[in-house]
Amino acid sequence: MFGKIVERGTLLTVTVLIVCVLGIVAALRIPVQMIPDLDLRVIGVRTTWPGATPQDVEKEILIEQEEYLRNLPNLSRITTTARSGSAEVELEFPFGTDVTQMLIRVNNALSQVPSYPENVDEPRIYANSFSSNFFMFFSAETLPGNPRQLNMDMMLDFIEDNVKPRIAAVPGISEVAVFGGTERQVQVLVDPARLAQRGLTLVDVRDAIRQRNRDRSGGTIESGKRQYLLRTIGRFEDLREINELIVARRGDTVIRLSDVAQVRLHHFEKRGVTTFNGAPNLFVTMRREPGSNVIDIKRRMTVEIAAINREVLQPAGMHLLPISDDVRYVQASVRNVWQNLILGALLATAVMYLFLRSLRATLVGVMGIPICVIVAFLGLLLGGRTINVISLAGIAFAIGMTLDNSIVVLESIELERRRGASRLQAAISGVQQVWPAVFASTMTTILVFVPVAFVAQEAGQLYSDVAIAISAAILASMLVAVTVLPAAAARLDFGSPAAGGGANSPSGRHRARHATLALVQGLLATRTRRAACIGVTALLSALVIWQLTPAAEYLPEGEEPKVFASMNAPPGYNLAAMEKIMDEIKGYFLPHVDTDPALYDRGDSAVPAISYMNLRAGPDQLRVIAEPVRPGDIEPLMDAITAKFREFPGMRAFAARGSIITSNDGGTRSINLDIAGADLATLYDVALAAYRRAGEVFDRPRIQSQPSSLSLAQPMV
Structure with a gap:
């Protein structure tokens, strides 16, 4: 069998080229993202x-919903949260x-639910x-100087109607969300005195509006x-x-x-305020x-945002500015992994040359590296995977492993040559002697990694890409070692080492070999x-x-240089009070935006x-998302924000770094205590006692609670 393969070099070359072309096409077609997609549960x-x-939210909404939701099959956990004006239910499944x-x-x-x-x-x-969280972030704000004198709180409907649909139409976008501002609202301000004079009640006004507006x-x-x-038109068209x-x-x-009343076009009660670098804005973000x-997606989005600014927003006195996106982290991470992959290939080539002591033999051995890498991409495509930092890391891991099979086969062929066999006979005989060992070694390695692909938890979903990439590369390395390398070795003369007395000369190698054997x-x-050798080695x-x-930790965080900080207010605070605090926060930090990092190094800036x-400020919380100019300043920035938050009496501060793998609230490095x-x-x-005790036990802990205040002192009338 091996004789026919070695003799038909042309057919083998064409086959390898076809596989390489398919692999290159696969590499170009595979989606690129930061981490693998995780299953929803x-x-x-x-x-x-x-x-x-x-209290009313819990009584009238959550209890009613929970009565029916808790009977869902395979439900592992149900968590309900009642807040002022909203109710949330989180259902966790295996x-x-x-x-x-389950959505159905x-x-x-x-x-x-009855009603x-x-x-x-x-x-x-x-x-x-x-893995499908928001990944691109834009700020919708007025043009410099606000020439149209716009109130951004009133622009939510405009953005929702004119900008959001165009962004959502970009291929690859699954959801667009707009935060900040308030929706327009027609308000009817009833005069109680005039209402009483005419013998009417609020119910009469409400019913009249309902009956007419349809x-x-x-x-x-x-x-x-x-x-x-026959159709009766009754819906209101204007004030x-x-x-x-x-x-x-x-x-x-x-x-x-x-x-009996005054009618005006206004907006819903404002429940939050957002700013970007001090300017009032609306926060536009999207999922993929x-x-x-x-x-x-970013390439298409850049073109679409430019068109939206030119055709829609600038005539209205606004524009969309990019704040941040995860794409740059994807590009930087993928670039770093590629650099490491190339460096690893070069180092592996150098080690192989030192082992084989022949430049031609080394070139024959390492030509399997690009073939195996290309086949790994083909395996990722066939497995429905993506190019991400984890799958590329798996390919980088596989480089050294792919050379093992090549070294074994080439050394066997070289040994047959030294015994006097011709190049063709040495190639055939050499691979026939070692292919069972190569096959067994390859299958053993694959069987080690394959089970990872069947682990259902997040770790298995993340690292199954590594298993697929390594398995495909190792399998390709075996096929290359027993087919391509013998065919090349049968047609190339590896030459003989040069004579001389250097360290790499035959005499120098013999001396080194004899010295090593004498030591052993x-x-x-x-x-x-x-016994002493075994004991020292074990020790x-x-x-x-x-x-x-x-x-040890469950998953790596993959931290990114972003600060996600929050300041939680005591019960009873309102939006106006939080806006004043936000203004003070802005006044303290905005002078440090786009400044020279050397000022902090010299001690001229705190x-x-x-x-x-x-x-983003609400009645009970103030949220900050910030990024330092230098990634290395992330910890000092977190400390500065936390310290400023704690200057306000009664406030609780929390800050955490962003993560590319888990959530931005501590991720797998956090300890969650359910009471x-x-x-x-x-x-x-x-x-509250646990909160205070945690602050005493841990060194510089970052603690948050749900609910944030841990107090029942909310004022009520």
Whole structure:
């Protein structure tokens, strides 16, 4: 068999070229992203009820929903959260659950809830994993100088209607979200005195508006041979129609809405404020579709954003500015892995040359590296995987392994040549002698990595790319070693080492070999020496393991130089108070945006240079997302933000670095403590005690709680 393969070099060359072309095409077609896609197994339900207290939200919404949701099959955990104006339910399912089917079941369960109080919005169901989080961020703000004198709080509907659909239409985008601002609202400000004078109530006004503000179908009217659809148009088109609405009739007198109320176009109650580098803005962000190429998305998005600015926003006095995106981290990470991969290949080539002591033999051996790398990309495509930092790391790991088979085969062929066999016979005989060992070694390595692909947890989903890449590369290395290398060796003369007395000359190599053998024989000469050798080796191994074993964690964080900080307010704070605090925070940190990092190094600045700062304030929390100019200044920036937050009495500060693999609140390095019980007051007391104790036990801990205040002192009337 091997004789026919070696003799048919042309057919073998064509086959290898076809595989390489397919692999290159696969490498160009595989999506590029930061980390592998993770399976969804958490479903969330969010229901809003403007103005409702947490107690009413729990009683009227959460208890009703939980009664039906807790009966879902395979439900592992259900977590409910009641906040002012909103309710959230988090449903966790085992790994491998068909989330599409569960979304249908969740929707069916929610449809069984008999009713909700008036003004409660329909529940929103969503399912996400960290790998599909928002990855591009833009700031919608006014043009410099605000020539149109725009109030960005009122621009939410404009952005939702004119910008969001165009961004959502970009291929690869699955969701676009806009944060900040408030929706437009028609407000009817009723005068109680005029209402009482006319003997009307608020219910009368409400019912009149409801009855009028709708279109009705009245069936059909037949006239001769024609049939006409009857439709009554009643929906309001402008404020004038609302003002002229007839609320009641008193004989020949009509009472219009303008007689008892003032109608104005305003906006919903403002529940938050956002700024970017101090300027009021709306925060526009987006998610990608699973399996999409983030680099292609960014390229398309750059073109689309330029068109949106030119055609839509600039005529309206606004523009979209890029804040940050994960694509640059993807590109930098992929570039670093490629550099390491090339460096590893060069080092492996150097080691192989030192072992084979022949430049031609080394070139024959290392030509399998690009072939195996290309086949690894083909394996990733066939396995439905992506190019990411983890899959590329797997390819880099495989480089050294791919050379093992080549070295074994080439050494066997070289040995046959030294025995006097011809190049063709040496190639055939050499591979025939070692191919069973090469096959066994390859299968052993593959069997080590294959089980990783069947691990259902996050670790298995992340590192299955490594298993696929290494398995494909190792399998390709075996095929290259037993086919391509013998065919090349049969046609190339590896030559003989040059004569001379240097370290690489035959005499120098013989001396080194004899010295090594003498040392080994001396260590193994007596039973005492053998025992001592074993003991010293075991002791040194244990010492190295003890001293150099890194800290253990479930998953690496893959930290990125971003600060995600929050300041949680005590119960009773309102948005106006938090806006004042936000103004003070801006006044302190904005002077450090786009400054020279050397100022911090010289001690002329207490805060490292900041690339950008995004702030978002609500009645109970202030959030900061910031990035230092230099990645190495991330820890000082976190400390500076936390220290500033703690200057405000009663506030709780928390800050964490961004992560490319897990969440931005500590990820797998965090310790989560769940406290459950029947009495809410006792729960809060225990949680507060645990919070304070954690601050004493740990060194410089970053602690946050849910809810943030751990207090039941919310003022009520």
